[in-house]
Amino acid sequence: MNIREQFEKREKNFMSPFGCQSAQTRGRERKEAPCPIRTAFQVDRDRIVYSNAFRRLKHKTQVFLNPLGDEYRTRLTHTLEVSQIARTIARAMFLNEDLAEAIALGHDLGHTPFGHGGENVLQEIHSPEFSHPKQSLRVVDVIENDGRGLNLTHEVRDGIIKHSKGYGKILPDDPNELACTIEGRIVRISDIMAYLNHDLDDAIRSGVIRQDQIPEVCTRIIGRTHQDRATTMIRDLVFSSQAVDGELRLAMSDEVFGAMTTLRAFLYKNVYRSAKVHKEFVKAKKILSELYFYLLDNETALESELARMGISGCLNNGQPREQVVCDFIASITDRYALGLYKKIFFPSPTV
Incomplete structure (x- = not known):
């Protein structure tokens, strides 16, 4: 035994x-x-x-x-x-x-x-x-x-x-x-x-x-x-x-x-x-919404982020793009979302 x-x-x-x-x-x-x-x-x-x-x-x-x-x-x-x-x-x-x-x-x-x-x-x-x-x-x-x-x-x-x-x-x-x-x-x-x-x-x-x-x-x-x-x-x-x-x-x-x-x-x-809690969630919802639609339209960026997160296997199991983006958005942390939003949508200094 x-x-x-x-x-x-x-x-x-x-x-x-x-x-x-x-x-x-x-x-x-x-x-x-x-x-x-x-x-x-x-x-x-x-x-x-x-x-x-x-x-x-x-x-x-x-x-x-x-x-x-x-x-x-x-x-x-x-x-x-x-x-x-x-x-x-x-x-x-x-x-x-x-x-x-x-x-x-x-x-x-x-x-x-x-x-x-x-x-x-x-x-x-x-x-x-x-x-x-x-x-x-x-x-x-x-x-x-x-x-x-x-x-x-x-x-x-x-x-x-x-x-x-x-x-x-x-x-x-x-x-x-x-x-x-x-x-x-x-x-x-x-x-x-x-x-x-x-x-x-x-x-x-x-x-x-x-x-x-x-x-x-x-x-x-x-x-x-x-x-x-x-x-x-x-x-x-x-x-x-x-x-x-x-x-x-x-x-x-x-x-x-x-x-x-x-x-x-x-x-x-x-x-x-x-009101104190809700107003912050309004901002958060805007961030996630814009990330969702951006990644939906940019396959290269999506593949890069999935690989970075270690969940690239989602791309290879026949899931629709919308589902893959949803899985990615649901998986990321608060600070990852804020950092990605900044990287994508904030202007970067050129000099």
């Missing part, structure tokens, strides 16, 4: 019957020999962490563009916070921590530069169907590894594509919106828990809102500090979820769920759609 098989045996002995055992994965699109040391979901986690897309998250906006303070979240720190919350919940419920972690680490790989402003502009100029969950799946299936993808397991891919539906319900009613594993469903909730907490933190730090503006019901029920809020939300989910008709149903108390819903509505109104 090798090391991986010992881990799989341990999972079988201690894991809840509702968890997804590594040995029971539905597999990968391209079959490959299993690792003798790591389980299938541990392999997926490692492939994600070592990907180019994962490293680029450190220079992609979470909420605030190009923040000067070192303490503001980026898309990478957001991802790490989601991963930590998901692992904590999965461990407490005796589920598969490795699966939850892999989904969490991969859930935003396809997020655009400049946060949701970048996502909105690609919906406007490329396709209304563009979304960062779909793009994250494209990253792991098509874009990474020079066009060959990461060949992840079905369960991780499913969790990535179903981790978000914008401003949809925290706990959706439509079963088609639910991941096929409990671990994937936990990541969706962990994502919301993380951004409610840290976006509030950053909004206060930036002066967009004040502590005393937060709805009283939110501070009273889920807490005044980051630690208190995270602890309250995680514990409430763990202790409110229960088995019903042979299925584990994730649930939260009416009180905490109501406070979370109120806090999310408050953030959308007072932070994400605030």
Whole structure:
């Protein structure tokens, strides 16, 4: 019995019957020999962490563009916070921590530069169907590894594509919106828990809102500090979820769920759609739009930038030019976009 098989045996002995055992994965699109040391979901986690897309998250906006303070979240720190919350919940419920972690680490790989402003502009100029969950799946299936993808397991891919539906319900009613594993469903909730907490933190730090503006019901029920809020939300989910008709149903108390819903509505109104945040996204949308159309009309420049980014394999897999440009725009970081825009559109000194 090798090391991986010992881990799989341990999972079988201690894991809840509702968890997804590594040995029971539905597999990968391209079959490959299993690792003798790591389980299938541990392999997926490692492939994600070592990907180019994962490293680029450190220079992609979470909420605030190009923040000067070192303490503001980026898309990478957001991802790490989601991963930590998901692992904590999965461990407490005796589920598969490795699966939850892999989904969490991969859930935003396809997020655009400049946060949701970048996502909105690609919906406007490329396709209304563009979304960062779909793009994250494209990253792991098509874009990474020079066009060959990461060949992840079905369960991780499913969790990535179903981790978000914008401003949809925290706990959706439509079963088609639910991941096929409990671990994937936990990541969706962990994502919301993380951004409610840290976006509030950053909004206060930036002066967009004040502590005393937060709805009283939110501070009273889920807490005044980051630690208190995270602890309250995680514990409430763990202790409110229960088995019903042979299925584990994730649930939260009416009180905490109501406070979370109120806090999310408050953030959308007072932070994400605030004048201070919105005016910067208007500028960012102009930059990405002009880059998109320039690269669409300049194949040589597009090929050069794809090679520079290490994703030139996209050119060789039969994708339409519009899709290749979209993949490039979605892949670049905030600072790469700003530098490329300057190189293309700013005049250069001639003497």
